[in-house]
Amino acid sequence: MLSDLQLRNFRCFESLGVELSPGFNFFIGRNGQGKTSILEAACVLLRLQSQRSSTLLPVVRFGEKSFAVSGHRASHLLDFRYSPLRRKVAFDHVEQRTLDEYLRIARVVSFANTDIELVRGGSETRRRYLDFLAAQIDPQYRPTLRAYERALRSRNALLKSPHPRPRELAAYDPPLLEHGAKLSEMRARLVARLAPVASAAYGEISGNAEILQLEFAPGHGGDFARELTESKPQELRLRQTVVGPHRDDIQMLVAAKAANQYASEGQQRTVVLALKIAQSRIFMTEEGTTPLLLIDDIFGELDPMRRNSLLQHLPPEAQKLVTATSMRWRENIGDGPVWELKDRALVRR
Numbered sequence: 369m370l371s372d373l374q375l376r377n378f379r380c381f382e383s384l385g386v387e388l389s390p391g392f393n394f395f396i397g398r399n400g401q402g403k404t405s406i407l408e409a410a411c412v413l414l415r416l417q418s419q420r421s422s423t424l425l426p427v428v429r430f431g432e433k434s435f436a437v438s439g440h441r442a443s444h445l446l447d448f449r450y451s452p453l454r455r456k457v458a459f460d461h462v463e464q465r466t467l468d469e470y471l472r473i474a475r476v477v478s479f480a481n482t483d484i485e486l487v488r489g490g491s492e493t494r495r496r497y498l499d500f501l502a503a504q505i506d507p508q509y510r511p512t513l514r515a516y517e518r519a520l521r522s523r524n525a526l527l528k529s530p531h532p533r534p535r536e537l538a539a540y541d542p543p544l545l546e547h548g549a550k551l552s553e554m555r556a557r558l559v560a561r562l563a564p565v566a567s568a569a570y571g572e573i574s575g576n577a578e579i580l581q582l583e584f585a586p587g588h589g590g591d592f593a594r595e596l597t598e599s600k601p602q603e604l605r606l607r608q609t610v611v612g613p614h615r616d617d618i619q620m621l622v623a624a625k626a627a628n629q630y631a632s633e634g635q636q637r638t639v640v641l642a643l644k645i646a647q648s649r650i651f652m653t654e655e656g657t658t659p660l661l662l663i664d665d666i667f668g669e670l671d672p673m674r675r676n677s678l679l680q681h682l683p684p685e686a687q688k689l690v691t692a693t694s695m696r697w698r699e700n701i702g703d704g705p706v707w708e709l710k711d712r713a714l715v716r717r
């Protein structure tokens with residue numbers, strides 16, 4: 369478990385420290401007090417990425433140049449310092465040159481009220497969910513994703529230039545194809561692994577009311593190289609790369625119908641919980657590690673039935689950081705310290 373957390377110039381906090389317990393830890397406070405930022409700090413410390421933002425730049429406190437976050441996990445000291453020009457990752461005071469070992473230490477699952485976007489929003493949200501999960505399972509995933517994104521950025525920059533020449537463009541194809549094929553394959557395998565676990569979780573939460581099916585929907589039809597060549601006229605017209613993993617998606621069906629168009633709000637929320645519970649289970653059963661659970665603003669918002677069923681399906685041994693604006697719903701949740709956030713400071717209740 370994570371036994372403490374120290375932040376410096378992190379979001380709205382100049383400096384903050386908190387001791388954490390195993391099991392539940394509750395953080396309450398009005399909107400804008402910094403509850404999500406505390407959960408984000410735990411995520412950034414353990415995974416070197418944020419659950420809510422795709423870059424770390426917005427995490428640096430306004431007017432500052434860098435942030436630092438540190439904490440102890442299984443009596444080891446983790447320490448991460450970030451500035452746009454430099455990142456420093458240290459394990460027991462030893463600066464890490466590669467991140468593999470550091471990232472092997474912990475897994476994180478984040479539940480937030482914005483997760484409904486996973487069903488209702490654009491495909492980018494679903495790719496981010498996959499990326500966040502995959503990077504925690506396969507050390508090769510993040511480097512592959514970064515390499516693909518780099519290749520895509522250069523290629524799109526060329527397509528946006530005044531007169532992109534076909535021969536120049538072709539020089540950008542090989543890296544895009546190489547990293548893209550690898551990335552799609554990793555994502556396809558992950559969705560295949562996830563689908564039965566998510567369906568089972570959906571069945572348990574909904575009392576088998578209907579069936580959830582997940583299927584990987586690749587951003588190219590199968591022959592990436594051929595489709596890339598065929599799409600060139602369209603690319604030159606639209607000035608961007610139109611096929612490839614940056615268009616990957618997950619198709620979600622509830623009772624054989626597209627969940628974003630036909631599922632009720634309750635069903636959509638159940639899909640989201642099933643996806644997150646599936647993520648925890650993959651870490652537990654297939655990776656053998658208990659994840660840290662970040663539960664942001666959702667216990668208070670769920671109806672008692674879904675709240676209870678979520679509670680029943682969360683791994684009981686996992687450490688949990690839970691935020692809410694009030695604690696009215698807490699009675700049958702479980703014990704754990706309650707911290708109140710007020711004026712950027714934490715007070716134990």
Ligand SMILES: Nc1ncnc2c1ncn2[C@@H]1O[C@H](COP(=O)(O)OP(=O)(O)O)[C@@H](O)[C@H]1O
Nearest residue numbers: 379380399400401402403404405426428429430
């Ligand atoms: N980089 C930043 N520097 C300073 N303040 C920030 C930064 N990013 C966000 N904030 C502010 O931090 C406050 C707390 O945000 P958040 O953690 O989301 O609060 P909560 O979850 O309690 O509603 C917000 O008022 C927001 O404007």
Ligand SMILES: [Mg+2]
Nearest residue numbers: 403404664665
């Ligand atoms: Mg919040």
